[in-house]
Amino acid sequence: MIEFQQVHKRYRVGPNEVPALHPLDLRIETGEVFGIIGHSGAGKSTLLRLINLLERPSGGRVLIDGEDVTALDDERLRALRRQIGMIFQHFNLLSSRTVAGNIAFPLELAGTPRATIAARVAELIERVGLGDQANKYPAQLSGGQKQRVGVARALASGPKVLLCDEATSALDPETTRSVLDLIAGINRDLGLSIVLITHEMDVIRRICDRVAVLDAGHLVESGTVADVFLHPQHPTTRRFVFEAEHVDETEQSHDFASAPGRILRLTFRGNATFAPLLGRIARETGVDYSILSGRIDRIKDVPYGQLTLALVDGDLDAARARLLAAGVDVEELR
Numbered sequence: 001m002i003e004f005q006q007v008h009k010r011y012r013v014g015p016n017e018v019p020a021l022h023p024l025d026l027r028i029e030t031g032e033v034f035g036i037i038g039h040s041g042a043g044k045s046t047l048l049r050l051i052n053l054l055e056r057p058s059g060g061r062v063l064i065d066g067e068d069v070t071a072l073d074d075e076r077l078r079a080l081r082r083q084i085g086m087i088f089q090h091f092n093l094l095s096s097r098t099v100a101g102n103i104a105f106p107l108e109l110a111g112t113p114r115a116t117i118a119a120r121v122a123e124l125i126e127r128v129g130l131g132d133q134a135n136k137y138p139a140q141l142s143g144g145q146k147q148r149v150g151v152a153r154a155l156a157s158g159p160k161v162l163l164c165d166e167a168t169s170a171l172d173p174e175t176t177r178s179v180l181d182l183i184a185g186i187n188r189d190l191g192l193s194i195v196l197i198t199h200e201m202d203v204i205r206r207i208c209d210r211v212a213v214l215d216a217g218h219l220v221e222s223g224t225v226a227d228v229f230l231h232p233q234h235p236t237t238r239r240f241v242f243e244a245e246h247v248d249e250t251e252q253s254h255d256f257a258s259a260p261g262r263i264l265r266l267t268f269r270g271n272a273t274f275a276p277l278l279g280r281i282a283r284e285t286g287v288d289y290s291i292l293s294g295r296i297d298r299i300k301d302v303p304y305g306q307l308t309l310a311l312v313d314g315d316l317d318a319a320r321a322r323l324l325a326a327g328v329d330v331e332e333l334r
């Protein structure tokens, strides 16, 4: 478990101290995929780099499995860093070394015996799906392949935590999906805790269990991805969600203004997404409805549906009560 307790960070710029993170508390559970989302300059990299002490907090404590990492001496800090792998937006591979050589590098630095390195590298190359690329150089690889090397290198010393610093931001959408699937598989198979930072809600939606939203150095919202994604509270979170869904909030409220009756937003999760509820409840309660907007998608592996309806006639309160009883989240928009 990684815990931030009243952690804050200021950078010294010339004679001034500039705040990058205001005091925040955050807990990342062992084995989860935790996402941190925010716009450029929000403090995401700073927060991530406080975990392996690439940055030191200006105040507060960072605990890993109950141990205050800011109090570690150099030797124990080196040991801690071996427990924490990291991958980067621009891969940070050594261009003069092959795929195998890049993956072997941290093991060589740690003084691991040659035979052990060779076996471990072969296993990692298979693990990240680069079986036939071991002797290629980074310049001969695609972006997705380079990031697979980055992942293998980060896993080389058998870490408990993997930090991902905008790991897919330089990749096209299809490659992004395949690298995210690789990371999700590593979390599932090896039980590693994963902390990733991104400015894309789609990345969060695809692989994270929980998410924290940073805005100008403040932690403004956190929770399960389903709760935050389906019911965003803070304006910054709402912007991320609407952006991911290609929804223009102003246009939408204009459309809704001309719809008749009451307006409800229904959120279906899991199996309720595919249940034939609406037609039945409309018939039973005499309510008529028109669909103003809707989507069906997935959050990680769980399907969800979100529909905004304009409801007229019939017994609207009975319809609402039946939806609630069927496990549908109901929000009254008007």
Ligand SMILES: Nc1ncnc2c1ncn2[C@@H]1O[C@H](COP(=O)(O)OP(=O)(O)OP(=O)(O)O)[C@@H](O)[C@H]1O
Binding pocket: 011, 012, 013, 018, 019, 020, 038, 039, 040, 041, 042, 043, 044, 045, 046, 047
């Ligand atoms: N080494 C540094 N010295 C001075 N200021 C810094 C330093 N690193 C970051 N900052 C400032 O701290 C704030 C947070 O930066 P940080 O890189 O953590 O944000 P970010 O959310 O990761 O942004 P981006 O997505 O652009 O990388 C920004 O205002 C940035 O300019």
